[in-house]
Amino acid sequence: MSEPGNDCHGTTATRRPPRGPGRRLIAIAGNPNTGKTTLFNRLTGANARVGNYPGITVERTLGQLTLEAETFDVLDIPGTYSLVSRSPEEQIAIDALLGRHGHPRPDLVVLVLDATNLGRNLYMVLQVLEFGLPLILALNMMDAAGAAGLHIDVGALERRLGIPVVPTTASKAHGLDALRTQIADALDDDPLYPPPGWRWTPTPALEADLATLVPHLGTERPDDLGPDATRAVALWALMSIDADDELEGVPAGLRLAVLDRLRRARETGRDPDAEAVSARYAWIDKLVAEVLHRDPPPGRSWTERLDAVLIHPVAGFAVFLALMFVVFQALFAWSDPAITAIEALFAATGEALRGTLTPGMTADFLVDGLIGGVGSVIVFLPQIVLLFLFIGLLEDSGYMARAAFLMDRVMNKVGLHGRAFVPLLSGFACAVPAIMATRTMERRRDRFLTMMVVPLTTCSARLPVYTLIIGSLFPAGDVFGLPVAGLLMIAMYLFGTLMALIAAAVIGRTVLKGPRVPLLMELPPYRAPDPRSVARLLLGRVRTFLTEAGTVILACSIVLWGLLYFPRESSEAAVVEARIAALPAEDAPDADPEARAALEAELAGARLRNSLGGRLGRLIEPAIEPLGFDWKIGVGLVGAFAAREVFVSTLGVVYGVGGDVDEESATLRERMRAEHHADGRPVYSPLAGLSLLVFFALAAQCMSTLAAVKRETRSWRWPSFVFGYMTALAWGASFLVWQVGRALGY
Amino acid sequence: MPARTIAELSPSESGIVTRIGGERAFRRRLMELGLVPGTPVVLCQVAPLGDPLELEVRGCRLSIRRRDASAVSLSA
Incomplete structure (x- = not known):
């Protein structure tokens, strides 16, 4: 695209992209916990749309703001402490600000600062200035700063930074009119403050690093923003690119050049990261000493x-x-x-x-x-x-x-x-x-x-299944003065928790093995929650659930319904249908509603047993027989894929006692105890019950869970993994229970 | 007096950062949050289970684990 070393871009030419037919864009950025989202909500009102950036789970919130008869799009950029990034999620902020990798370039950036934490918040201000982006600052949480005895000379801050600074308290809607006025002025064709550029001077060695990288920027070179921005992108690349980063869209040549510069720096005992960060903070410390006056702490x-x-x-x-x-x-x-x-x-x-x-x-x-x-x-x-x-x-x-x-x-x-x-x-x-x-x-x-x-x-959908199995198959006595049923229930909760922790330890060391990740977390000051922000989070989550996970769940529900519904006709069902037809008519004087209801339940059972799902139960019988389950339990497992508690009603239908049973149903419990294998052994021995409990504790018997994993990971790979490992774990554990139990004579 | 690390501070003790070791991404993030050499740091408190630690840097509170804190050297 550009000639190596060609830095001859006019710095005085307008850096504003030509005004297109679409709406102009204002980006709101800032550190986490600065009240950025509150300010966004105040500026845009209730009309924001929450979407997603493609490929990753970072929400993209876009609202509108109308000033002087022009309506602008306003983008809420995810909160971040720095524009340097390592992962695609972190990269969103810089890409959205620079308008690269498919993002539209903002016409104005509004950075929201926490006035109680001026120094650290100014760090990102310097970064944005380096890129030459048109910028104004909202110095937010002025009320909290006042309460903490902090006095900020806003005029001096404006002069030293060279950009407008508007004091605000978004949570109380203070300073918003002044902010709107500044935004309108900054978006004028002839703004009062042109972008001032770099505020600090890199060391000669660091400047040499940047000069070496500039020719390799390739497609990353922000040609329309001028040479300052080109050096800023080079610095971003130098600090972001690493042997194991996950950044997207970085040209291979640039990556090689950065790794080479880093290696050379190491050899000479330099640390370019420290040089850049220290120089920025040195500038910031000097500025803060000038503009910030602190009363003695009020306690x-x-x-x-x-x-x-x-x-x-x-x-x-x-x-x-x-x-x-x-x-x-x-x-x-x-x-x-x-x-x-x-x-x-x-x-x-x-x-x-x-x-x-x-x-x-x-x-x-x-x-x-x-x-x-x-x-x-x-x-x-x-x-x-x-x-x-x-x-x-x-x-x-x-x-x-x-x-x-x-x-x-x-x-x-x-x-x-x-x-x-x-x-x-x-x-x-x-x-x-x-x-x-x-x-x-x-x-x-x-x-x-x-x-x-x-x-x-142990999710709540497992409870009805546990209740049914424990209630039907285990004696209602006490052990050491405690009820067996209650003890078993507690044991199942502990078992699930323990297995989740073990699985985390194992998966974290194998499938999701990665470098040890150090914790680095801010403990922000306590603040009263902002109802609008909470409401917006809620609505956003509900919307994404309905439109994304919800559609997958709906599709799976319908497929599962079809599996358990078709085909309708079978020789077994025909026999029952004939017996129903032979009954006296429903309105006849000798009608027998009980017999009819019993036969209809039997018909539903016959149809289910012969449905595709029923046949699937038979098909998997060889696989579940070593766990102590027969094919009818297999049908129940197929049905339970809709939601675990559906196991109960599916068993009700399979056994011809109707689908209206719940886990406390005496009819269903009786029917289960009466169920025998061909050789006369009862199907539901306590050991089989234990094996079934273990299976339900561990198996991924829930399409909605898998749909949610699909939605959050944006790939079928992870739900497949969850299903695979949990099914294998459930099978193995139930196999152990059944086989060891049998060997011990239970 | 030998150089100490943040992990060796007692609660409400402070020191001046001289050197930050550890993995590059962690070191860079820590510095970008204001913990550059020359910055005073206070150990505010230790989590009840002994880890992580709560630090005060430039008026803001950060939490890091003991193991990572031992990579940050202080002048006496």
Whole structure:
């Protein structure tokens, strides 16, 4: 594209891209915890769209702002401390600011700074200035700075930086009019402040590094931004590129050139990273000394006082456990009325629709396949809403970082991030919201490892299955004065938790093996959560769940419905149909509704046993026979793929006692105890029950979980891995239980 | 007095950073958060289970693990 060494770009020419027909773009960027999202929400109102950057799980939030009759797009760039990046997720910020790799170039950048933390926030300001991008600063959280006794000379800051600085307190809507005025002025064709460029001078050695890299920039060269920006991109490349980075779109020649410069620097004992960072901070320290005046500290801050309790060895864990109990209780119990209502609503809608249709395949498809399938998606919403409400509050208040601080030691033992605790805990209610919650972790590996093991925690859908098996097959006595059923239930919870931790340790050392990742986490000051930001997070999560995971779940539900529905005709079903036909008519005086209901349940069983799913149960019988299961249990396992608790009703249908049974049903329990193998052995011995319990604890019997993993990892590879390893684990463990138990004579 | 590392500080003790070791990405991130040589650092507290540590650097609180903290040398 460009000639090597050609730096002859005019610096005085306008750096603004030509005004196209589309809307002009304002990018809002800044460090995490600066109130950036609050400010974005205040500027754009409620009309933002949340989408995703292609290929990665970073949300792209775009809103609109109208100033002086012109409407602008406003992009909320993910919070970051630096534009230097190593992963595709980190790379979004620089790519979106520079308008490269498919991103549109912003016409103006608004950087949001935390006024209570001026020095560190100015670091990114210098980086953005180096690229020559038109920039204004929103010096946010001025109220907190005032309360902390910090006085900032905004005029001096503007003069030294050479760009407009607007003091704001976004949470109270202070300073927004002034900010809008500055934005409008900066977007004028003749702005008051032209981009000032580099504020510091690199050492000669560092300058030599940059000069060497410039000819290799290739497609990365920002030709329209001028030579300052070209050197800035060279510096970005020097600091970002590494032997093991995951950056995308870096020309191979540039990568080689950077690695060569780094090697040379090492040989001469230089550290270019330290040279650049130290020089920037030296400039910043001088500036801060001029513009910032600090009253003597007014005593301990709120954050210090709260931390004295919330990170206290005793009180801290007590508060943590209490908060986690509330989250768990909300997901497990508070969500229940809404879940029941949704299920009832969809059942009633289905039946109302069925009443208007002629009985047959179309009616069954619409009611059971389609409406039932949509219901199976919607039913996740109460738990998703509650979980993200709590996550939003915990994140926004600053508590989540403390929770991670408290738990890091424990979680790190098995290779998990401290922030993996909340997703893992949520997994005890349901793996689907838990997998969505892994986004609170920055690093891909931390997220993926958590997603791989969350499905092993004992979700609430396993409870009906456990209750049925334990209630049917184990004596209702006491052991050491404690009820057997309760002890077994607790044992299953412990077993699931233990297996999840072991799986994390093993997968983290094998499949997701990576370099040890050091923890480097800010403990931000506590702040009152911003309701708008929490609401926006909630709506964004609900929307992505419905449009992405939801569509996969719906499709799978319909396929599964078809598997258990077709074909309708079989010789076994025909026999039962003939017996039903032989009954007296329903309105006849000698009608026998009980006999009819019994035969209809039998017909449903005959149809299910002969459906594709039923045949699949027979097909997998050789595979599950060594676990102590027969093909009818196999049909139950196929049905349970829709959701684990469906195992109960599927068994009800298979055994011809009807699909309306629940886990407490005496009829179903009797029927199970009466079930015998051809050789007269009971199918459901306590040992077989134990084997089935273990299987359900470990198997990935849930298409919704797999759909959620697919959605969060953006690939079929990881859901396939989850399904594969959990099925293998479940099979192996149940095999051991059954075979060892049999050998011991049970 | 021999050079100490952050991991050897007692709670509410402070020191001046002289050298940062460890893996490049960690070192760079730590410096970009303001922990460059010459910066004072305070060990605020240690997590109840003994790890990680909470530091104060330039008025902001960072958490790093003991093992990584031992790569940051301080002048006495």
